[in-house]
């Protein structure tokens with residue numbers, strides 16, 4: 001039976017970031033870190049592919065140039081109140097990639113730097129042993145001292161080795177439409193659009209439109225995000241997104257082409273037409289009280305919990321990877337594999353605080369007081385500027401205290417020197 005110091009299950013951003021941070025901290029681990037993935041890269045991942053500026057900082061820190069095709073977004077259009085829209089111009093707000101290309105870049109870099117990867121190998125069972133974990137895949141069995149659960153929203157590692165706990169679950173549905181079939185000006189304007197108007201009808205989420213490049217062809221990625229079971233039903237989400245796609249489509253697209261869609265959800269295909277594919281995937285949100293580790297096991301990325309307000313998860317995947325690598329290096333040095341402090345370290349870090357604040361924000365923006373908070377956000381440009389900087393991790397705002405943010409909103413920001 002093959003043995004590795006560390007086996008990382010899942011080679012998305014969280015798994016590869018963990019491997020890359022480990023290899024940076026301790027190059028001697030080369031050859032002793034195994035990434036296992038059921039898919040084969042470049043694999044499809046249902047995702048809008050928005051990288052906030054903080055994700056680019058994480059890539060820089062790991063010395064990974066963004067060499068895959070991407071579209072830069074410099075402005076945002078937000079609709080939250082009827083008849084009122086806000087356009088924010090910050091420059092460098094987001095870079096939009098395709099996940100098949102981006103994740104493949106991360107995997108190639110991790111393997112070039114010394115991680116081993118086995119693809120097309122699904123993990124089907126994890127068995128706790130006195131001094132580690134036995135990892136059973138469709139092809140073989142491994143033994144390891146540390147398992148990293150980087151296996152996404154439905155994490156088998158979380159279910160089998162940590163235990164399922166209550167957590168906010170979101171769902172996102174999306175579709176890619178060639179710009180040539182739409183009237184949308186967002187691609188040329190380098191803009192992305194967020195539409196929170198359906199919150200008034202009970203949606204705990206929003207619609208988005210992101211510019212993107214698929215095989216060098218300009219597209220708009222249209223999607224809808226919904227948090228929790230008390231929000232829209234699946235059918236209502238599909239209807240809402242279908243209506244949005246129709247609204248974006250040019251008058252020349254034929255009626256039947258515009259209203260028929262094919263629905264793919266978690267690998268299941270719901271067929272009600274042939275033309276456009278709607279693709280859905282669950283998003284497991286972060287819950288501060290939930291354990292993120294157990295002896296010989298740590299969770300990262302969506303397996304640990306993404307942010308529930310907007311469903312953004314790539315920057316958090318990178319940050320979880322950095323925290324996990326630090327905890328793993330300490331465990332390998334001290335031979336203490338309990339990972340007792342891991343959950344607390346995350347909870348008390350700026351990462352845990354940012355996730356917890358975004359969880360709290362769902363109560364404000366998707367709750368009974370939604371109109372009040374959206375009105376405040378729509379009318380106050382300083383709040384918009386600080387909020388965007390905080391969310392995007394610009395100028396270190398994501399690591400500053402809430403009081404500092406409140407002071408900056410009340411006083412003039414940015415201060416003139």
Ligand SMILES: Cc1cc2nc3c(=O)[nH]c(=O)nc-3n(C[C@H](O)[C@H](O)[C@H](O)COP(=O)(O)OP(=O)(O)OC[C@H]3O[C@@H](n4cnc5c(N)ncnc54)[C@H](O)[C@@H]3O)c2cc1C
Nearest residue numbers: 010012013014038047048049050123152172301302313314
């Ligand atoms: C429609 C949609 C739009 C989104 N848009 C954005 C966005 O614009 N920006 C953003 O930041 N985030 C976005 N997200 C969230 C983002 O996709 C995730 O947060 C991110 O992919 C998390 O990375 P990860 O590495 O934790 O998990 P994943 O990327 O899901 O990777 C998990 C990996 O584990 C593998 N795996 C799973 N089970 C097993 C198993 N049993 N054995 C072996 N391998 C296994 C999978 O094949 C996969 O490669 C979006 C999500 C959705 C659904």
